[in-house]
Amino acid sequence: MAKKDRKVVTVFGTSKAGEGDAVFGVAESLGRLLTENGFVIANGGYGGTMLAGAKGASEAGGCVIGVTCTAFKRGQANEYVTEEIPTNCLSERLAKLIELGDGYIVLPGGTGTLLELADVWEHKNKGFANADKPIILVGVFWEPLATIMAEADPGSMSHIDCVATAEQACWRCYRVRFWNR
Secondary structure, eight states: OOGGGOEEEEEEOOSOOOTTSHHHHHHHHHHHHHHHTTEEEEEOSSSTHHHHHHHHHHHTTOOEEEEEEGGGOOOSOOTTOSEEEEESSHHHHHHHHHHHOSEEEEOSOOHHHHHHHHHHHHHHHTTOSOTTSOEEEESSTTHHHHHHHHHHOGGGGGGEEEESSHHHHHHHHHHHHHHOO
16 A cells, blocks of 8 residues: 555554553554554554554554654664654654544553643644544543543534544544545
8 A cells, every 4th residue: 555545543542551451452452453444553663552552453464653752762663563763852753643643543641642632632723633633532531631621622622532442433533534524
C-alpha cells in the first residue's frame, strides 16, 4: 500500500503498563483490530501500551510506525515497530504523531498522555487538524476530564468521542474512513 493511500491511527497511552495490566490487553486488542480493518498504527514506539498495540498489530500482519525521541535516551524502538521515525525532542515527536494521524485514539495514561490528548484536542479546537479526524477516548479513565471540559467549554466536546471498548474505537475509525462521519 502506498504511503499516501494508507490510513494511520495514532494511539496515545501510558508507557508504564505491563503484560497482565488491563490497559495493556486493551492496547494489544486495539492494535490487532485496527490492522485487521486496514489501518496502520502510529505511536511513540517504546514500552507499555505502545509495545502492546504494536505487538497486536504485528501479530495481525500490520505496519507500526514508532515515533521515537532521542532526548529520552531510551534506546531503540520496540521490536514490533516496522517503521521508526526518530525525532529530537518531545514537541517534535508530538507534532509528528499528530501529523501522521488520520484519527487519534487515547488510552489511559499519565501526564505524557494528557499532554498528547490536550495538544491534539486543541489542534482540533483551533481548526489546525481536519474536522473529520476523530479523537476517541477509550474507557472510563478520561470521563472526569470530559465532564469538566463539557462544562467549561461545551463546544470543544464536538471533537471528542468517548467509547467503552477497543472494538468501539476501531469501529468509529472504520466509519470515519469509509463513510466520512
